[in-house]
Amino acid sequence: MKGNEALAEAAILAGCDGYFGYPITPQSEIMEYLMAEQPMHRTGMVVLQAESEIASINMVYGGAGAGKRVMTSSSSPGISLMQEGISYLAGAELPCVIVNVVRGGPGLGTIQPAQSDYFQSVKGGGHGDYKMITLAPFSVQEMADFVALGFDLAFKYRIPVMILSDGAIGQMMEKVVLPVQRPRWTEQEIREMSPWATVGRTKDRHNNIITSLNLKSDVQEEHNRQLQAKYKTIIENEVRYEESYCEDAEVILIAYGTSARICQKAVDIARHQGIKLGLLRPISLFPFPEAALIKYAEKVKGFLSVEMSAGQMVEDIRLVVEGKTKVAHYGRMGGIVPTTDEIIENVKNLIN
Amino acid sequence: MSFETHKFNSHIAVPENLVYAKTPLMNDKPLSYCPGCGHGTIHRLIMETVEELDILEDTIGIAPVGCSVLAYEFMGTDVQQAAHGRACALATGISRLYPDKYVFTYQGDGDLAAIGTAETIHACNRGENIVIIFVNNGIYGMTGGQMAPTTLPGMKTSTSPFGREQKDAGYPLKMTELVAHLPGTYYVTRQSVHTPVNVRKAKKAIKKAFELTRHKKGVSFVELVSNCNSGWKMTPVDANKWMEENMFPFYPLGDIKVPSK
Structure with missing residues (x-):
């Protein structure tokens, strides 16, 4: 399909x-x-x-x-x-x-x-x-x-x-x-599972209200705090990523989506050439796999972020890594996908 | 109001003499509207309708952005508050997913006839099975009295301080006549709530609009021409007089489209 x-x-x-x-x-x-x-x-x-x-x-x-x-x-x-x-x-x-x-x-x-x-x-x-x-x-x-x-x-x-x-x-x-x-x-299931939902008010409850409006600043700040607390819970529990050949890697590619597919191939080719290349593929972009990046940051010569953009995810990688290793970016734009040759060349540049 | 605290009238105000009481579906909170404003009355008429038709468990309202953004504070039904102009899209989503529910939007003229024109026209044109309550006072009340799409020619507002000029600001938009042309609307009417007689007529129209959604034949659209004494910078009495003399000739009251029997 x-x-x-x-x-x-x-x-x-x-x-x-x-x-x-x-x-x-x-x-x-x-x-x-x-x-x-x-x-x-x-x-x-x-x-x-x-x-x-x-x-x-x-x-x-x-x-x-x-x-x-x-x-x-x-x-x-x-x-x-x-x-x-x-x-x-x-x-x-x-x-x-x-x-x-x-x-x-x-x-x-x-x-x-x-x-x-x-x-x-x-x-x-x-x-x-x-x-x-x-x-x-x-x-x-x-x-x-x-x-x-x-x-x-x-x-x-x-x-x-x-x-x-x-x-x-x-x-x-x-x-x-x-x-x-x-x-x-x-x-009935919706009423039980989502008691906040506006399905029609029953006699045993107050009216349900769906809104994002808080006219009072202190109420809005408290709402924002609750949202941030929720995001923290998500960061702690819902990180998803996949890694391949990272354990002994000198350089790790960071890529998601189509870029990650190309990077998989690039890792295969590089390994045949004797380059110790790995791939860390974030599956959840928020929450971002920060712990995995930190774990490898002190072991590798560098990370290469491969994206079909001018370099966006690379900024998050740099924030996480905090200068512990080199972080480079390689990207194509305008609907052009990067090739394995281009990626491997950038890996070689990073090593040297 | 408790009967005991009004000793002066206590011999008259006994339950057997009671001819009117606030519907329990209006939440017991002070309204945030200016004295003389029509919103409170219109809220009450909708809540009375829900009460009388006994449809509370199947009614969902949509509040707009504008003066009535806090409508959910006063109305006792389940309510969703929409982004500015998007009420008809929310109502479409709910009504499609719950085809047997009563879904109504409550919108002002800026919300419905300016930023939400596309959502309104397309919901009407698809013949969504919803009630649209359109409160038209010819001005943006909440943001401080700016020109609305329904502001009359020559009318002074904070963004048309010398009066609305058609060569610059175009013409007042008659949304109600416009949607009446669409085959997706089933019942289209224009009412007001500035006198007891008009309140009764408006109540009848609102109740009819809710009842007609049972036929599932399209949108019931009720415009209520209302005042904005704060925005118009008049006393409530003068505002009602001005409305009769200026708004009603341009926005005539009465049914525009009624389902054939």
Whole structure:
């Protein structure tokens, strides 16, 4: 299956209640697949084409506030339009899944794959102090797996979860093992599991309110403190990463998504050439695998961050490493993916 | 109000003489609105409707950004507070996922007719099964009386200090007439709450709007032309008089679209 299609099918299988989206390349297959599949007849899942990404994310807000498993997907320019809604979702602490199949920017940019929305995803993107859990799939399999995982994390922490993919992962075809069908929640289950949700007030409780507004400064500061405490819990519990050949490595590549796929190959080639190269692949970009980086920082000659951007994740690596080792960046932009030769050459430069 | 504390009227104010009481669905909090403002009355009419139709467990409201941003403090239903202009998108999401629920938005003219025009038009055009309550006072009240899309020609506001000039600021937007043209709207009406008679008519319209969503035939849209005595810089009495003389000729009261029997 195509990455985008696997993700769409996985959404139905994850017991998703509603998808709201607006077409944009290179992710339109997600809504096309859902519309053709008619999940209303399979699980009762709603699929709606909105008039804009702004409307999509606010339909998600409405559904999430009413306790449903809801999601949207888009690509970079569309995700920019959603930033207001994402900030409100974070402020009101609503769970949802947002998929960004990244293309090159800024502006209308290119429809080819890129990783230049890293800052936007892990640093907030919209206004105010907030974070999203950000998962970076590097295969069609992970496109499928991260939907259910995303919903689980979103509801566990009442937080928007971003699946940060890219045009290459979205468009490429691979074998995929699809998960088993999860049931959608009944209204009674939603009332029990999410007692905060606006499902309609029963006589035994006060009215539920979904809002991100606090007119009193001390109340807003306390709300911000609680959000930060939640993010700290997430940092302590939800770091996900994968490492290969790191134990004896002289240089470790740090890469996620499509870049990580190329880096896997680069490690194989380098090892054949006798270069002790490893790969550390962050799967969660927020929370970032800080402990793993610190562990290796004192053992290696350097880290090389490989990204399809001008160098965004490299800044976080430098923050974590605090000068304990060299940190370099190699990136391509505009929809061009780095090659293994280019990566190995940069590794050699780092060693010398 | 407790009967005991009003000794002066205590022989009259006994339960058997009670002709009116505040609906328990209005939370017992002082309203944040200016004295003379229509919002409090409109809130009450919606809550009375929910009470009378006995639909509390199936009603979800959407509060806007504007003076009524805190509507959820006063209304006893479950409420979501939306980003500025996005109420109809929230309502769409909820209504699609809970097709048997009563979902209403509560929006001012800046929220519905300026920043939220796209969301409003498209929700109406899709024929979402929701109630839209549109409070039009021709001005941005909360931010201090700036020009709204519904500000009348020549009307002075803090951002049109010499009066709204059509060559610069265009024309007042009649959203209600506009959405009435769309096949997705089912019931469209314009009312006011400035006299007891009008309050009764507005109540009837709001109740009808909620009842009609049971047909699942599209949007019920109720505009309430209201005053903003603070923003208009008038006394409440003068504001109501000015509204009758200036707002009503431009925004005439009455039904615009009624479902055929």
